[in-house]
Amino acid sequence: MDSGMDTIKKNLQLxxxxxxxxxxxxxxxxxxxxxxYNDIYLKLKISPTFFVEIWxxxxxxxDYGDCGIAVRGKIMTIELHG
Numbered sequence: 001m002d003s004g005m006d007t008i009k010k011n012l013q014l015x016x017x018x019x020x021x022x023x024x025x026x027x028x029x030x031x032x033x034x035x036x037y038n039d040i041y042l043k044l045k046i047s048p049t050f051f052v053e054i055w056x057x058x059x060x061x062x063d064y065g066d067c068g069i070a071v072r073g074k075i076m077t078i079e080l081h082g
Contacts, residue, residue: 016046016068023075028052029068037061042071050082 016030028044035043035051042054042061059073 016050018052018078020075020078024072026054026071026075026078027068028071031069034061034063034069039073044069047082050080053077053079053081055079 016028018029019027021027028046031044031046033045035045037043037059039059040055040057042059044052044054046052054071054075055077056073056075059071059075062070062072064070
């Protein structure tokens, strides 16, 4: 039986990975676009139908091109849509 993340990967046909290290650091692979960004909210497009929203305070991002991005700051909520 597939896990929820396996089902998402099959439906989206991607192998993106989200690594949550603690409440102050996240790495997200294969981010296609930064849709919205300020110090309390971040919306990322991972595929045409899959988005990640991050809420917190003092959020900053580092762009690693095709490899992904790193998010730092006080992370309070992560929402996956897709």
